[in-house]
Amino acid sequence: MNCDKMEIRRHDYVDGLLPAPEKLAFERHLATCSDCQHEVEFLLALRRQVAELPARIEPPLDLWPGIAKRTAPPSHWRQEALQRLKTLFGDENRVVDNWTAWGLRGAIAVAVLIVTVGGFWYLMQTRQAAWQVAPLAGAPQIGSQRLVANGQLKVGEWLETDDSSRAQLDIGLIGQVEIAPRSRLRLVSTRLTDHRLALARGKLHAEIWAPPRLFFVETASALAIDLGCEYTLEMNDDGFGLLHVTRGYVALENKQGPESVVPAGAFCEIRPGRGPGTPYSENASAMLRTALQRWDLTNNERAAIDTVLAAVREADSFTLWHLLFRVPALERPRVYDRMVELVSPPPGVTRDGVLQGDKRMLKLWADKFGLGQSWWRYWLPL
Numbered sequence: 001m002n003c004d005k006m007e008i009r010r011h012d013y014v015d016g017l018l019p020a021p022e023k024l025a026f027e028r029h030l031a032t033c034s035d036c037q038h039e040v041e042f043l044l045a046l047r048r049q050v051a052e053l054p055a056r057i058e059p060p061l062d063l064w065p066g067i068a069k070r071t072a073p074p075s076h077w078r079q080e081a082l083q084r085l086k087t088l089f090g091d092e093n094r095v096v097d098n099w100t101a102w103g104l105r106g107a108i109a110v111a112v113l114i115v116t117v118g119g120f121w122y123l124m125q126t127r128q129a130a131w132q133v134a135p136l137a138g139a140p141q142i143g144s145q146r147l148v149a150n151g152q153l154k155v156g157e158w159l160e161t162d163d164s165s166r167a168q169l170d171i172g173l174i175g176q177v178e179i180a181p182r183s184r185l186r187l188v189s190t191r192l193t194d195h196r197l198a199l200a201r202g203k204l205h206a207e208i209w210a211p212p213r214l215f216f217v218e219t220a221s222a223l224a225i226d227l228g229c230e231y232t233l234e235m236n237d238d239g240f241g242l243l244h245v246t247r248g249y250v251a252l253e254n255k256q257g258p259e260s261v262v263p264a265g266a267f268c269e270i271r272p273g274r275g276p277g278t279p280y281s282e283n284a285s286a287m288l289r290t291a292l293q294r295w296d297l298t299n300n301e302r303a304a305i306d307t308v309l310a311a312v313r314e315a316d317s318f319t320l321w322h323l324l325f326r327v328p329a330l331e332r333p334r335v336y337d338r339m340v341e342l343v344s345p346p347p348g349v350t351r352d353g354v355l356q357g358d359k360r361m362l363k364l365w366a367d368k369f370g371l372g373q374s375w376w377r378y379w380l381p382l
Contacts, residue, residue: 138165174210203234225251239272252276
C-alpha cells in the first residue's frame, strides 16, 4: 500500500468504519509500516483523551470575554509543542509533514481538547489572585480604599463594612458570600481546592454550589467547612459565634474538642476555648437549648444530661448522636438508649457494638443521619 493514500484509511480504521476486508488489509500494512503505526497510536491516544472530557460543559456567561482578551499565546508554548512532537516523530521536517498528515478531523479534535482544557485551566488561574467584590449598600472598604463600584479583594487583604454598608463576594466559580454591616474579614487563600476566608467579626451568608470541602471560613474559635451548603455565620470580637445552616451540611472543628456536623435547619454555638457546641434544631424547645448550653459549658453536669434526655424529640435525634461522643463513658448508655427510642437503629447495629466504638456500626448510624457521605471523623474517648 502507498502511505500517501493511507490518511483517510487511518482515520476510518481508528473510528471503526473500515469494512472487514479493508480492515484486514490495513492491519497487514500496519504491521510493517512504522509511519502508519505512529499515526494510529497518536489518533488512538487522542480519542482516549477526548473520551475523558465531560459530556457537557456549561460555561459561565463571562467565559469568552475573559479568554478573548488573552488570545495571543506565549511563543514558548509553540516551542514546547514542537519539541514534544519531535520527540514523538523524529526530526523537524517530519514533524511538519505529520502535522499535515493528521487531517481535518484530527485538527478539530485537538482544537476542542486545547480550548476545553486549556481555557478552563487559564480561566481558573486568572481567578486565583483575587475575588470580585460588589458593594450592596454604603461604601465597604478594602484596606484603606472605599468601594463605590465593583472591586477586587486580593489574598491577604481585609474587607470591612461599617454600620450602613454591605458587600457581596464572588468565590471564584463556586459560590457567593454576602457580608453584613459591622463585619471584618480577610481573604486567606483562593486555590482550586482551597477557597478560604478569615472572619474576625461580624456576619456572613455563604451560598456554595461546588462539591464539598472546597470553601472554608476561619474564626478565632472554630473552622467552618462547607459540605455543600448554604449557611449564616456570625462572630463577635470575643470569639463567640453562632452557625445557622439552611441547606446541606457544615462541619465545625478545632483542636480543642470533637467536631460538629450541622445539618440544614440547625444551629451550633461557638465558644472560645471550648470548641464547637452541640448542634440543635432551629425548632428545639427552650428547655433543650438551655440544657445544651449548660452541658457545653460544664461537660460534667448530670442534671443537664437529664434535662436534654427529657426534652428531645425525634427531630432532635441528631443532637443525641453528637452528645454520644461527648458525655462521660458512664453516661453513654443512657444517651444511646434514648436515641434508639426516637429512631430505630440501622440493620446490623448493636448496642454493645456502638458503646464499644465499633467503627462500622458508627458509620451505619452516620449514614442514617445523612452524615456518612461527608468526611465525618469519629471522636470517641473510650
